[in-house]
Structure formats: C-alpha cells, structure tokens
Amino acid sequence: MHLLAYLLLVASLMFSVGFGLVAVMQIWQGRTLILPWMEKAHLMVTALMTVSCFILLWALVNYDFTNVYVASYTSLDLATFYRMTAFWAGQAGSLLFWAWSVAIFGVFFLTSDAYQSLSDGTKLWFWIIFLAVMAFFLLLLTAWSNPFKMVDPAPADGNGLNPLLQNPGMIFHPPLLFLGYGGFTIPGCLALAQALNGTYKQEGSWTEISRNFILIAWLTLTAGIILGGWWSYMELGWGGYWAWDPVENASLIPWLVASAFLHTSVIETRRNKLHRINIFLIALTSISAFFATYLVRSGVVDSLHAFGDGGVGTPLLIFIIVFTFISLLISIQYRHPDSRPLSDIASREGFLVIAAWVLMTLGVIILFATMWPVFSKFWSENPVGLEPAFYNRVCLPLFVILSALLMVCPWLGWKGGIRDTKKAAIVGAAFAAFAGVLYTQGFTMPMAIAGGATALAGIAGILLMFASEPAMRRNMRSIAAYGVHVGLALTVLGVAISGPYKAEAEGEIKVGETMQVGDYTFTYKKLHQGSERAYIFIQADLEVTKDGKFVGTMQPQRRLYHKFQRSAFSEAATIPSLGNELYGTLLGADETEAATLKLSVNPLVNWVWIGGTLMCLFPLLGLCSYRNRERREEDAL
Incomplete structure (x- = not known):
C-alpha cells in the first residue's frame, strides 16, 4: 500500500509537469484550449495526493511500523490523537501536509465565484505558476523526502513522538502554519498571472478577487504563530511570550511580509496606487514561507525543533532564488495604466506606507539576526547566534x-x-x-x-x-x-x-524553605514521585503567598519518558492571571529532595x-x- 501511495505522488508530479508544459505551449501559441484540462488536471492531482495522505494517516493510526516514517515518530504507547498529529511531526510528513494544503486551496479557488470572473488568459497563467509550485513540492516528496519508505523487517515498536510535541498546542500549531503558507500561494500566483496577462481593467484587481484567500491565509498563519508561542511558553519552560528561536523566527518573517502587504493593498484598493509593490510583496510572502521551510529543513541553523538537511536544503534554496528572480522581473515590468503617485507623508496613505516599511524592517532584522551564525562563519571559526x-x-x-x-x-x-x-x-x-x-x-x-x-x-x-x-x-x-x-x-x-518587567529567580531550596520573586513568596512543601503510561515523574508542590495572603499552588514536574531516557523534560506550572501570571519550572531534585526551581512573575503576559x-x-x-x-x-x- 505504501508503494501505491508513492506511485500516486509520482503520478501527481507527472500531471503537474506535463500539463504545465502544455499550458506554456498554449500561451506561446496564443491559445487557451487546454484550460478545461488544466482544471481537471489539478482536481486529479489533489485527488491522488488526498489518497496518499489518507494512506499515511491510516499507517500512523494502525501502528504500521513497516513504514519508516511511522516507526520514527510513533510507538505503541502513544495516544491515538498524537499518532495522528505525527503526520506533521517529521520532515517528510510535514512537507506532504503542506503540499496537500496548497492543492486543497487550489480546489477551493477553482470552484469559487472569484475564479469564474477571470479571463481565460489569466486562468491559464495562474495554473502554469500554481502547478509549477505543486511540481516542486512533489519533486521534493518523490526524490528527497519520501514519507513512504519501507523497512524490512519491521520493528516491534516505534521510536515514539518527541515528548515536547505531545501537547495540545502541537495538534493545531503546525497545520495552521502550513495552511497559512499554502493559502498565500493562491494570491501570489494570481498576482503574477494577472500581471503577465495584463487584464487588470477587465477583471478588477487581483487583491479584491483573492481577498478571502488572503484573509484566511493571514488568520491561519497568525493562529499558528500564536499557538506556537503559547506551546513553547507552556512546554519548553522558556517562561516568556517569545524566545527568538530560529524556528519561531522562520514563521514570523512571512507573517511580517504579509502584514506589510495588507497595509499597502489598502492603498491600491482605495487609491489605485502601489500596484507593482503589491505584486512583489504578495509573491515575497510565499517566497519567505519557502525560506522558512529552508531554515527549518536545511540544517543551516541550529534549533530545538528544526529538522536536519535530509537532502531538501539545496533544492529549496535554488527554487527560492529562481522564484524570487521571476517575481521581481514580473513586478518591475508591470505597468498599470491608471496608477497615481503617493500623497504627502503626513496622510493616511503615508502612514500606511510607514507601517509597511516598519513591518518589512522588522522582517529584515529578524532574518539577518537568525542567519547571523551563517554569516559569521566568514570571519569566525566559532560562530554564535545572537x-x-x-x-x-x-x-x-x-x-x-x-x-x-x-x-x-x-x-x-x-x-x-x-x-x-x-x-x-x-x-x-x-x-x-x-x-x-x-x-x-x-x-x-x-x-x-x-x-x-x-x-x-x-x-x-x-x-x-x-x-x-x-x-x-x-x-x-x-x-x-x-x-x-x-x-x-x-x-x-x-x-x-x-x-522588561519580568521578575525571575532560580536556585535550590529544601522542603519547607521559601524563595522570593518580586512581591510573591514561594514555599516548597514536598516532592512527589509517580508514573504514567509513557513516563515517570517527580513533582514539586509549591504554595504561593503575597503579603501573607494565599495566592495558589503550583506543581511543576520533571519527566523522564520511557522512549527518551537520555533527556528529562520539564512540565511548567502556572497560576494564570490577567495581571501578574506566576510561572514555575522544576529543573531537578537530589536524593535529599532539595529541588532546583526556576520561578518567574510575568506581568500582563496573557x-x-x-x-x-x-x-x-x-x-x-x-x-x-x-x-x-x-x-x-x-x-x-
């Protein structure tokens, strides 16, 4: 069955490449006869990929350890919903989910009223660009990152899912990010297609035509980032709203570019200006999403939850460079017949442009800071991150x-x-x-x-x-x-x-002793030991008071998972508040039950x-x- 799933991906690749090339020939000849077949081709590609996705999901749910991916990211003691979310836990599965998300968005666009309003020429250009993106994804999945590799003999049990990923936030965080990335593919391809076809006046602006897809992509990307930040806050023990980890930064960059575009698109919609800038910005949003994938999957930066290269880094980088060059070329050559100059800087137009520039500046700073270990290799043998x-x-x-x-x-x-x-x-x-x-x-x-x-x-x-x-x-x-x-x-x-006003303390205390953090007193009451199905744990019971008044109790844990016995994992505890949220992490304990704690008071973090x-x-x-x-x-x- 896994061979069938792989062959379906190969067939999808052939459909995408074949019909894309035929469409290019039709454009060259000034014809659009192939258009109905292009639309059917994408429906076929999506159907084949959907079957492949369900085969992988079936294998994950049913402990099919003959599949290397299933054996790598699940185990017999893993709960069903975490076996399902293992779909996007690894490189190959997450790439498949992202590609499938792009395909699904393509189907929604194909069946929308907005698509029907386009001219045949714009539709044909759209499918050429869109299927090129699909073909690249499918090439990665069939050549370098195949989620359907087999192992013989099959192991009796799998390696299990990283405990850090066994959190409700990780059920939704990665797929929402991928849906955001995939959703921006629609307006990105449409903007380039309409610019190439030159039918803005007849069809109306692509920003209006694809507005729903832009909003859905932006809100899902935003939701993915917020959930990711909350997950790292609760699960990793970082204790803050954002840790500037390279993988966190990788998702933030396309969000900043997309947000800059949302502001400049208002000027195009309302004032008939910045057409070329908007074409490039929406294309750059997709490009930065690909670059985020490159950062996470190329091994170019170190991160707690990045993947290794796996062979996809170089193809991704080449694709990013080519796509950027093509998008920039199309944007520069585009001429809108009715475009007007911007108003004075001290106007709503001017302030929207400034907002876009600030967002883009943030994106550039975060990009260069994230890549600093790579850049510093040119002059230092021991590069370090910022x-x-x-x-x-x-x-x-x-x-x-x-x-x-x-x-x-x-x-x-x-x-x-x-x-x-x-x-x-x-x-x-x-x-x-x-x-x-x-x-x-x-x-x-x-x-x-x-x-x-x-x-x-x-x-x-x-x-x-x-x-x-x-x-x-x-x-x-x-x-x-x-x-x-x-x-x-x-x-x-x-x-x-x-x-700026986070108060934090770290140290070792014995049972009955206290630790002061800001106005709060943390009293260490006792240490528990216990076990669950997948792990054993120790738990510190803390009583919190402020000015002698009881505030609440906290029970941070330190866990040792059966499948990951080389590392212990912290489970943070909080006392939620719209004012000062109290946050505690148990870093360890010795044979005398003395506990090493990291405690903080986070004002207004919620x-x-x-x-x-x-x-x-x-x-x-x-x-x-x-x-x-x-x-x-x-x-x-």
Whole structure:
C-alpha cells in the first residue's frame, strides 16, 4: 500500500509537469484550449495526493511500523490523537501536509465565484505558476523526502513522538502554519498571472478577487504563530511570550511580509496606487514561507525543533532564488495604466506606507539576526547566534512605532491633515493619561510606557470612532480591520510590559524553605514521585503567598519518558492571571529532595495571547461573497 501511495505522488508530479508544459505551449501559441484540462488536471492531482495522505494517516493510526516514517515518530504507547498529529511531526510528513494544503486551496479557488470572473488568459497563467509550485513540492516528496519508505523487517515498536510535541498546542500549531503558507500561494500566483496577462481593467484587481484567500491565509498563519508561542511558553519552560528561536523566527518573517502587504493593498484598493509593490510583496510572502521551510529543513541553523538537511536544503534554496528572480522581473515590468503617485507623508496613505516599511524592517532584522551564525562563519571559526536580548532591544522600539501609527493613522485624511481635530485631541489626551497611570504603577522604562500608552490610547480611539460614527458599525470590513488592530494593540501592551518587567529567580531550596520573586513568596512543601503510561515523574508542590495572603499552588514536574531516557523534560506550572501570571519550572531534585526551581512573575503576559486570539478571529468578519463585495471608505485591512 505504501508503494501505491508513492506511485500516486509520482503520478501527481507527472500531471503537474506535463500539463504545465502544455499550458506554456498554449500561451506561446496564443491559445487557451487546454484550460478545461488544466482544471481537471489539478482536481486529479489533489485527488491522488488526498489518497496518499489518507494512506499515511491510516499507517500512523494502525501502528504500521513497516513504514519508516511511522516507526520514527510513533510507538505503541502513544495516544491515538498524537499518532495522528505525527503526520506533521517529521520532515517528510510535514512537507506532504503542506503540499496537500496548497492543492486543497487550489480546489477551493477553482470552484469559487472569484475564479469564474477571470479571463481565460489569466486562468491559464495562474495554473502554469500554481502547478509549477505543486511540481516542486512533489519533486521534493518523490526524490528527497519520501514519507513512504519501507523497512524490512519491521520493528516491534516505534521510536515514539518527541515528548515536547505531545501537547495540545502541537495538534493545531503546525497545520495552521502550513495552511497559512499554502493559502498565500493562491494570491501570489494570481498576482503574477494577472500581471503577465495584463487584464487588470477587465477583471478588477487581483487583491479584491483573492481577498478571502488572503484573509484566511493571514488568520491561519497568525493562529499558528500564536499557538506556537503559547506551546513553547507552556512546554519548553522558556517562561516568556517569545524566545527568538530560529524556528519561531522562520514563521514570523512571512507573517511580517504579509502584514506589510495588507497595509499597502489598502492603498491600491482605495487609491489605485502601489500596484507593482503589491505584486512583489504578495509573491515575497510565499517566497519567505519557502525560506522558512529552508531554515527549518536545511540544517543551516541550529534549533530545538528544526529538522536536519535530509537532502531538501539545496533544492529549496535554488527554487527560492529562481522564484524570487521571476517575481521581481514580473513586478518591475508591470505597468498599470491608471496608477497615481503617493500623497504627502503626513496622510493616511503615508502612514500606511510607514507601517509597511516598519513591518518589512522588522522582517529584515529578524532574518539577518537568525542567519547571523551563517554569516559569521566568514570571519569566525566559532560562530554564535545572537541572544534574545539583541532582538528585544532592537525590535521593541519598532513595535512601539507600529503601536503609535495605529493610534494616529485613523484620524488622518487620505490626502493629508487631521480629519477630526477634536477626536484626535481626545486620543492624544488619552495617551498622556495612560502614560501617567503606567508611570504611577511603577512602569518607568520609556519603551514600556510608550508601548503601553500608545496601545491603550489606540484602543480608546477605535472605540471612540465606532461610538461616534454609525457608518463604521455597519461596515463588516471596518469591524474586522479595527478588531485586528485592537488585538495587535493588546499584544503590544503585553509585549511592552511582560518582557522588561519580568521578575525571575532560580536556585535550590529544601522542603519547607521559601524563595522570593518580586512581591510573591514561594514555599516548597514536598516532592512527589509517580508514573504514567509513557513516563515517570517527580513533582514539586509549591504554595504561593503575597503579603501573607494565599495566592495558589503550583506543581511543576520533571519527566523522564520511557522512549527518551537520555533527556528529562520539564512540565511548567502556572497560576494564570490577567495581571501578574506566576510561572514555575522544576529543573531537578537530589536524593535529599532539595529541588532546583526556576520561578518567574510575568506581568500582563496573557494579554499577548488574548490579543493574538482577537487577531485570529476578527478577519473572519471581513470574509464576504465575491458577488456582493462593497468597497467602503472605512476599509483599512
């Protein structure tokens, strides 16, 4: 059966390459007769890949250890839902899931009203580019990263799933990332296709045609990143909202590029400008997603949850270079007949462009910092990566600038000037008031005050806008856009306060002793030992008080899994709060039951997750039928 699944992938590769080449010939001849067959070809490719995916899933669920991938990432003691999520635990399975996600999005686009509105020429160009992407994925899966390799004789049991991946967050985090990556393939290919065909006036902008796919891709990518950050916070014992791990950074870069595009696309939709920039930015979003895959799977950087090379690194790099060159060439040669110059910088247009530049600057900084160990090899024999302190020091001011733009931009006119002086003054007063409140509460660092005050004033301004302008409340696009901005402001608030004002202590204490962290006293009560089906553990019981008053109990664990006895794993414990969240990790214990603990107080950290959740939910309100779309004045996504 595994041979059948592999042959189905080979057949999918042949369909993609064959029909892609025939379509190129049709374009050369100025014909579109092959178009219905191109559409059927993609349906066939998707069907074949779906069967392959189900064969792998069946093997994972039914302990088919004749498959190397199944034997590598599952075991007899692994729960069923974790056996299923092992689908994307390894390199080959995750690549297959990503490729399948791209194919599924292609089917949804094919059956949409938006697709039917395109001319035959644009459709043909779209399938040429789209099937080229599919062919590359399928080439990786059939040549370098085959998920259907067999082993003979089959082992009696598998290696098991890494305990770090046995967490509810990992059920959803990777597939959401891949859905985000795959979803952006649709607008990326469509933008290039329409630019090549030159039918903008007849069809309308590709940004509007693919709007739903852009929003779905962005919200799933956002959800994947937020869940990944929460997973690492809870499972790895890092104790913060973000650790600047290379794999974390790899997913953040395409999100920053996509977010920059969302802002510049508003200018194209509303003001008929920045057409070439938008074509390249949406293509760059897909390119950066491929680059994220390269970082994770090439072995070029070290990370706790990166894969080794496995042979896919070099093909990925070549594909990235070629795709970037083609996208840049198409963007440069494109000429829009009605494009106009930008307005003054002190306008809503100008501030949207500045926001896009800040987002892109963040992406470039994170990219170069992540790749620093690679670059430093040119002048050092012992290259080292940059510490989280570097990222926090450089990136936090840029996030504060974003928050300030969010606060000011809604009150600017498209052509310049302040559109409502009184309300803008109220927002300015709110900023000053919030800054004063934060200062009196002990938050005296300039960046923390600026970030928190701009975030809160931005939220106040949005609430004022919706309270005073009834048209805004009737516009679902405006609700979606400003809802995302509220989520971003809450996230900035959490980032600005939780990072700089985190209190932390680490040390060894005996039963009955205490450890002081900030205003909280942690009393070590006793040590438990126990076992579960897959692991044995020790557990420290901690009682937490503040000013003599009981706050709660914490029970951090240290686990030793039967399948991974070379390493012990921490299971963090928390006392959740919208204010100060308490966080504890058990690092070890000796024969006298003295425990080594790492404890921290994280102020406002949960607003990072709350804000991130709002950023994932509000875009759903912006989805609409292509036939009934309206372009409204307040549209700002």
